[in-house]
Amino acid sequence: MNFIEIDLKKLEHNYHAIRSLLNPKTKMIGVVKANAYGSGVNSIAEKLVALGIDALAVAYTEEGIQLRNQGIKARILVFYPQIENFKLLISANLEPALYSKKSWRAFEKNILDQKKTNYPVHIKYNTGLNRIGFNPADSKWVLNEIKKDAFNIKSVYSHLAASEENRPNEFSQKQLALFNEIMNDHKKNSKSETDFHLLNTSGIFNYPELHLDWVRCGIGLYGFANQPNGE
Numbered sequence: 001m002n003f004i005e006i007d008l009k010k011l012e013h014n015y016h017a018i019r020s021l022l023n024p025k026t027k028m029i030g031v032v033k034a035n036a037y038g039s040g041v042n043s044i045a046e047k048l049v050a051l052g053i054d055a056l057a058v059a060y061t062e063e064g065i066q067l068r069n070q071g072i073k074a075r076i077l078v079f080y081p082q083i084e085n086f087k088l089l090i091s092a093n094l095e096p097a098l099y100s101k102k103s104w105r106a107f108e109k110n111i112l113d114q115k116k117t118n119y120p121v122h123i124k125y126n127t128g129l130n131r132i133g134f135n136p137a138d139s140k141w142v143l144n145e146i147k148k149d150a151f152n153i154k155s156v157y158s159h160l161a162a163s164e165e166n167r168p169n170e171f172s173q174k175q176l177a178l179f180n181e182i183m184n185d186h187k188k189n190s191k192s193e194t195d196f197h198l199l200n201t202s203g204i205f206n207y208p209e210l211h212l213d214w215v216r217c218g219i220g221l222y223g224f225a226n227q228p229n230g231e
Contacts, residue, residue, distance in 0.1 A: 118152045
């Protein structure tokens, strides 16, 4: 029989090591998708909450519901919420990433049907990773929709496709330029204060000037990360 041993003391060490790199005002999202990268989501999530993680993130609604059933009360961001599970997501008080006009409209309908307002959501833009996300050209449409009362926009974010590559990296620079435009649009045209985040674990190391309001740390918590300039 094969098994793995999870050392929560090392998780704690990694957590504090990464925290020490951040601006004191920068908050940390602990990514525990895919069963905490195969490490066992229940014990990992409980430990991160005990350590003071600001929020958790999962890939799908079912993962968030599992954490809620376990008794986790922390904020939980769902990266890839499926439209057919929006009702379950709302019941579990999870925070979805909205990534297209279709997902926006569908979630808005669910919120209105349940007579809820000011529901916390996050907006994902695709600046080059090409998984999911609003096209940056859709920012004006998004900002117009934000004026409605249904949503409370907690954050706007994107994801660098090559955050682990040595700097300077031309593709990353293009993504950064796009995200800067998006941030400026939201800051100028949104009445409410919005948080912004861009970096995963590799980005935390390679782009310390871009920690912004949040960082998303997954594999770094489990001991895997690159160092700047390939060191």
